[in-house]
Amino acid sequence: MPRLQWFQYLSYALTVSAVLLFSSAQAQEKADPAFEQWVKEFRKTALKSGISAEVYDQAFRGITSPDQWVLDRASYQPEFKAPVWQYFDNRVQKRAIERGQQEKEKMKPWLDKIEKRFGVEPNILLAIWSVESSFGGILGNDQVMRSVVRSLATLAYADPQRKKFGRQQLLAALKILQAGDVEGKHLLGSWAGAMGHTQFIPTSYQAYAVDIDGDGKRDIWNSIPDALATAANLLSSNGWQKGKPWGYEVSIPARKLPAGKMTVAEWEKLGVKRANGESFPSKKAVAEIKLPAGRNGPAFLVFKNFFVLKRYNNSDRYAIAIGLLADRIGGATPLVNDWQRPFTPLNxxxxxxxxxxxxxxxxxxxxxxxxxxxxxxxxxxxxxxxxxxxxxxxxxxxxxxxxxxx
Known part of the structure; x- marks a missing residue:
C-alpha cells in the first residue's frame, strides 16, 4: 500500500461522512442480533489485522443484518448455470461490440499507454470492461451495486461455502477504506464485493491496482484509465503473452480427440483446422481443445493467454466470452459454427x-x-x-x- 498523503486524510474524512449517510438506510431494516454479535466478534480480528477501531465502527455503523440479496445471488452464477447460448448471447452481442469500438477510439491515448506498459492489447481490456460492468453502466445501479462491507460480512457470516472468502475480502476492504483509496460512498460492489469499472475483489485490488493517470489515487471506481490499467496489470503479472492469441475457433474431426495439451502441429495432424479456413500463425505453440457446448457447438483451440484470462474469473465460458468479444471489437467475423439454440435468436x-x-x-x-x-x-x-x-x-x-x- 502506498503511504497516505495529506489529501488522502481529507478523502478519509469524506469516507466517514459517506459511510454514515449510507448506513442510515441500512438502519431501517430489522436488526439481526446474531449477526450483530458476529460483527462484534469479528471486530477483534480486524483490530489484530491493523484496522483501527474508528474505521471498523464507522464502516459497520447502521449495518445490523445480513443482505439476503447477496445470498440469493451467491446461489446463482451464470458462468456455471445459464444455458451456454444464453451466456454468450448476453455478452458477445451487437451493442457491446459497437460500444467497444467507440471506446477504443475515445480512449486510444490511454489504451496505447497501457499496452506499452503492460503488453495487453486494447481489445481484451475493452472486452473485460464490457463484461464486468457494461462499460461502467452498472456502477450507478443500486439494484446491482451494494455496500461492499455489508456484502462481504454477509458471506462471512451466512454462507458456509464462502465464509473464508468473505472474511479475507472484508479485511482487505476495510484496509482500502483505512488507506483512503476511495470514498465510502463509492465502496460499492457486486454480491461478492467486486468493485469498480473492472470489478476487482478487495485483495486483487490491493495486489494489482494502478494509478496510471497520476492523480495519487488507485481509483478503479472513477478513473477509467486506472481501472483498465489495473486489469492489464493483473493479466501481465499472471503471464500474459504480448501479441499472442487467446485462441481460435476450429473445426474438429468426427473421431474422438485426445484430452490435454499438444502443439498446433500435432492438433493439425489429427484433423483440427481453423474454422475460417486461415492457417495457424504458429505450429509450435502449445494449445488445448475446448468444447463449451459439446461436439455439436463451436470448438476452440486455446493457448496460454486463455488460461491467463481465467485468473480474472476461473470459468472457461468467461475466458471464451472475453476472447470472442475482443475479437469482434477488433473487426473479426461472427462464429462459423454458431451456438445451437432451441429458438430463432434476437440481436x-x-x-x-x-x-x-x-x-x-x-x-x-x-x-x-x-x-x-x-x-x-x-x-x-x-x-x-x-x-x-x-x-x-x-x-x-x-x-x-x-x-x-x-
Whole structure:
C-alpha cells in the first residue's frame, strides 16, 4: 500500500461522512442480533489485522443484518448455470461490440499507454470492461451495486461455502477504506464485493491496482484509465503473452480427440483446422481443445493467454466470452459454427424491442438493456401463459412477432 498523503486524510474524512449517510438506510431494516454479535466478534480480528477501531465502527455503523440479496445471488452464477447460448448471447452481442469500438477510439491515448506498459492489447481490456460492468453502466445501479462491507460480512457470516472468502475480502476492504483509496460512498460492489469499472475483489485490488493517470489515487471506481490499467496489470503479472492469441475457433474431426495439451502441429495432424479456413500463425505453440457446448457447438483451440484470462474469473465460458468479444471489437467475423439454440435468436436491438413491448403490456419491470436476463425470460413466460401457448421463456423472434401482433 502506498503511504497516505495529506489529501488522502481529507478523502478519509469524506469516507466517514459517506459511510454514515449510507448506513442510515441500512438502519431501517430489522436488526439481526446474531449477526450483530458476529460483527462484534469479528471486530477483534480486524483490530489484530491493523484496522483501527474508528474505521471498523464507522464502516459497520447502521449495518445490523445480513443482505439476503447477496445470498440469493451467491446461489446463482451464470458462468456455471445459464444455458451456454444464453451466456454468450448476453455478452458477445451487437451493442457491446459497437460500444467497444467507440471506446477504443475515445480512449486510444490511454489504451496505447497501457499496452506499452503492460503488453495487453486494447481489445481484451475493452472486452473485460464490457463484461464486468457494461462499460461502467452498472456502477450507478443500486439494484446491482451494494455496500461492499455489508456484502462481504454477509458471506462471512451466512454462507458456509464462502465464509473464508468473505472474511479475507472484508479485511482487505476495510484496509482500502483505512488507506483512503476511495470514498465510502463509492465502496460499492457486486454480491461478492467486486468493485469498480473492472470489478476487482478487495485483495486483487490491493495486489494489482494502478494509478496510471497520476492523480495519487488507485481509483478503479472513477478513473477509467486506472481501472483498465489495473486489469492489464493483473493479466501481465499472471503471464500474459504480448501479441499472442487467446485462441481460435476450429473445426474438429468426427473421431474422438485426445484430452490435454499438444502443439498446433500435432492438433493439425489429427484433423483440427481453423474454422475460417486461415492457417495457424504458429505450429509450435502449445494449445488445448475446448468444447463449451459439446461436439455439436463451436470448438476452440486455446493457448496460454486463455488460461491467463481465467485468473480474472476461473470459468472457461468467461475466458471464451472475453476472447470472442475482443475479437469482434477488433473487426473479426461472427462464429462459423454458431451456438445451437432451441429458438430463432434476437440481436440486442431486437431484445430491447422485446423488452419494451413486454413492459408496455405489463409483463416486464426491468431495464431496457438488450440483455435477455432472468427478468426478461420470466416476463416472456408470463406473456406465454396469458397468450395460451407453450411456456418456454425463450426471448425469440417468434415471441417478438407475436407481441407485435397483439
Amino acid at each position: 440486442s436491438v431486437q431484445v430491447e424491442e422485446l423488452q419494451k413491448l413486454l413492459k408496455q403490456k405489463g409483463f416486464y419491470t426491468g431495464d431496457i438493456d438488450g440483455k435477455a436476463g432472468p427478468g426478461t425470460r420470466k416476463a416472456v413466460k408470463e406473456f406465454e401463459k396469458r397468450a395460451g401457448i407453450e411456456v418456454k421463456g425463450y426471448p425469440s423472434k417468434e415471441i417478438l412477432e407475436l407481441l407485435k401482433k397483439q
